Amino acid sequence: MRIDRFMSLRLSINRRDVKRLLAQKRITIDGVIAEDTQQVIDEFSHVVFDGRELQANTPRYIMMHKPIGVVSATKDQQHQTVIDLLSTSQREGLHIVGRLDLNSSGLLLLTNDSRWSKRLMAPDKEIAKVYRVTLEHPLTEEYIPAFAKGMYFEYEDITTRPAKLNIISEYVAEVSLVEGRYHQIKRMFGRFRNPVLALHRTSIGGLSLDTSLLPGASRSLSGEEVDNIFSH
Missing domain, CATH: 3.30.2350.10 (Pseudouridine synthase)
Known part of the structure; x- marks a missing residue:
């Protein structure tokens, strides 16, 4: 899903707030600072917000x-x-x-x-x-x-x-x-x-x-x- 939808669901915030978090460079995906609300992540993307892991699944x-x-x-x-x-x-x-x-x-x-x-x-x-x-x-x-x-x-x-x-x-x-x-x-x-x-x-x-x-x-x-x- 798109990063804005993912963050909205995980943090219980609206998507406009996600855009602000991205602008503040507080979200990383696979170790890279996320900037685009339309960036797509999958079930194994490593998502971190303010140093806290929101998703860290490993394929098995x-x-x-x-x-x-x-x-x-x-x-x-x-x-x-x-x-x-x-x-x-x-x-x-x-x-x-x-x-x-x-x-x-x-x-x-x-x-x-x-x-x-x-x-x-x-x-x-x-x-x-x-x-x-x-x-x-x-x-x-x-x-x-x-x-x-x-x-x-x-x-x-x-x-x-x-x-x-x-x-x-x-x-x-x-x-x-x-x-x-x-x-x-x-x-x-x-x-x-x-x-x-x-x-x-x-x-x-x-x-x-x-x-x-x-x-x-x-x-x-x-x-x-x-x-x-x-x-x-």
Whole structure:
């Protein structure tokens, strides 16, 4: 938002008074004296008034190994949530990027940076998500072109985007897709009447799940990982 609106809300003063404060050089943004009422700040701008911090948020990016049986939500009345797996000090302001359902496991991202998460989930970015899928019945080569073509689901009147399927073993496949429709992978295998027994996300874009993380464990992303996730 604009600095005049931000200061008006935080100090409970009108915007004309903010203009006077700016003229008196009493406000700094990211260490620089603010002068323009129309200057825009974001959620991570460091705002100081008369030596007092009014905003000092730090962007946070967390990788979690989501276990089965935990929901991708901030609150739930019936199940433990991924937020519950974090320490109290870590939880503040976080939201989930790209959910996994209750019975799925693997790489889950949490952040307080809405611009980063929106960019990551934007359809035009075509960030691939890779899953390891364990199936009840043996796989055959006919699955590969069916996934690559995309599948039409009459109920929603949609055709899925092309997905890449690699057969790892008789009962295990790796599926890469750039969208995440409701239970999409399970429904695509459902076309072959082949129930999914386990679904585990291994990577998102250029970021792979840290194999040293046990189910339920998490760690912060490095700056390099935050940037490299968009290289795919």
